[in-house]
Amino acid sequence: MTDTKFSAYRIHAHEDEFSAKLVTMQLDDLTAGDVVIEVAYSSINYKDALAATGRGKILRAPTLNGGIDMAGVVSQSSSPLFSQGDEVFSCAAGLSEFYDGGYAQIARLPANTLRKVPQGLSMRDTMAFGTAGITAAIAIQRMEENGQTKTNGPIVVTGASGGVGSFAVNMLSQTGYEVVASSGKEQTHEYLRQLGASDIIDRYSVGDKPPRPLEKGIWGGAVDTVGGDTLSWLNSTTKPWGNIACIGLASSIKLNTTVMPLILRGVSLLGINCMELPDSMLEHCWKRLATDLKPSQFDLIAPGSVSLEQLPSAFDAYMAGEVSGRTVVTIN
Numbered sequence: 001m002t003d004t005k006f007s008a009y010r011i012h013a014h015e016d017e018f019s020a021k022l023v024t025m026q027l028d029d030l031t032a033g034d035v036v037i038e039v040a041y042s043s044i045n046y047k048d049a050l051a052a053t054g055r056g057k058i059l060r061a062p063t064l065n066g067g068i069d070m071a072g073v074v075s076q077s078s079s080p081l082f083s084q085g086d087e088v089f090s091c092a093a094g095l096s097e098f099y100d101g102g103y104a105q106i107a108r109l110p111a112n113t114l115r116k117v118p119q120g121l122s123m124r125d126t127m128a129f130g131t132a133g134i135t136a137a138i139a140i141q142r143m144e145e146n147g148q149t150k151t152n153g154p155i156v157v158t159g160a161s162g163g164v165g166s167f168a169v170n171m172l173s174q175t176g177y178e179v180v181a182s183s184g185k186e187q188t189h190e191y192l193r194q195l196g197a198s199d200i201i202d203r204y205s206v207g208d209k210p211p212r213p214l215e216k217g218i219w220g221g222a223v224d225t226v227g228g229d230t231l232s233w234l235n236s237t238t239k240p241w242g243n244i245a246c247i248g249l250a251s252s253i254k255l256n257t258t259v260m261p262l263i264l265r266g267v268s269l270l271g272i273n274c275m276e277l278p279d280s281m282l283e284h285c286w287k288r289l290a291t292d293l294k295p296s297q298f299d300l301i302a303p304g305s306v307s308l309e310q311l312p313s314a315f316d317a318y319m320a321g322e323v324s325g326r327t328v329v330t331i332n
């Protein structure tokens, strides 16, 4: 195994230097870990595209294999938690940030970055969800814990045709919420209706002019993957006691708003971070992904896959916001 050569998509991002390409590696080239995995699948998230195009500073080391998600079979383990043959996966646990990631035929990882594939899901399912799926589930869980009701009005999902957005639309609608999807791609309208959106609004009409501190309340709650002016607008248009799950920055990291909706309507702005979550919460959300939140339209959201060889040309479309749903990467 030590001498075995394997392929990996390796990113070098250090000061002004940047490169990302397929290379040949050996086990001892990988970052340290007590579990060696033959990788079966990975996936593409917005964060992977930021890392692979050099558009975002994701790596916390000069050179790492890309891929924040990974699923595969344990081939060696010196951890008591995992044995040879176990099907494991890792999502948003520091891969491609601190450790070599899932875009490689072999991964070597610390045991605390891994989980066993939950009952009711396959290795491919865990990667079809990936960081996007668990994040959508965490958002819904947090909103419900904070008193979100189905009778407060529709939940609007922004960046709706993206990975997180697609799951949020489908999961919310199948659990009984009325869902309105905000999307910038007209060609996704039929797709979003199939996922359960009762209405679709144009991304470009959302937050196109600065909202007043309190606009007419429209939304029972919101799942926002976009940030910027869209999030300002959501804050002004969410009804009393609605929750806004703040997830992403596809439009902007900026937030220009007022406290008025928070103090006069009791609106809650819930920060969602899929990393560093208490393990009990993560376990609960993965159980929900295998049961009540398992998308009725899973195949529609993650229909196909790309190979490791096809990966280098897949990222630009993510940066351009052109992709719908999820892309699984088939590694072995």
Ligand SMILES: NC(=O)c1ccc[n+]([C@@H]2O[C@H](COP(=O)([O-])OP(=O)(O)OC[C@H]3O[C@@H](n4cnc5c(N)ncnc54)[C@H](OP(=O)(O)O)[C@@H]3O)[C@@H](O)[C@H]2O)c1
Pocket: 044, 045, 046, 047, 131, 132, 135, 158, 159, 160, 161, 162, 163, 164, 165, 182, 183, 184, 185, 188, 203, 225, 226, 246, 247, 248, 249, 250, 251, 272, 273, 274, 275, 318, 320, 321, 322, 323, 324, 325
């Ligand atoms: N907080 C967390 O823990 C966490 C976890 C996962 C992801 N995220 C963040 O959530 C966001 C979505 O991630 P993802 O993996 O779902 O990404 P994705 O699959 O690339 O989807 C992003 C979607 O956002 C919309 N969009 C793209 N550019 C936009 C722009 N300039 N203005 C407004 N909308 C735009 C597009 O959807 P439409 O065409 O339908 O509008 C696009 O498909 C990213 O910012 C990501 O970093 C955060």
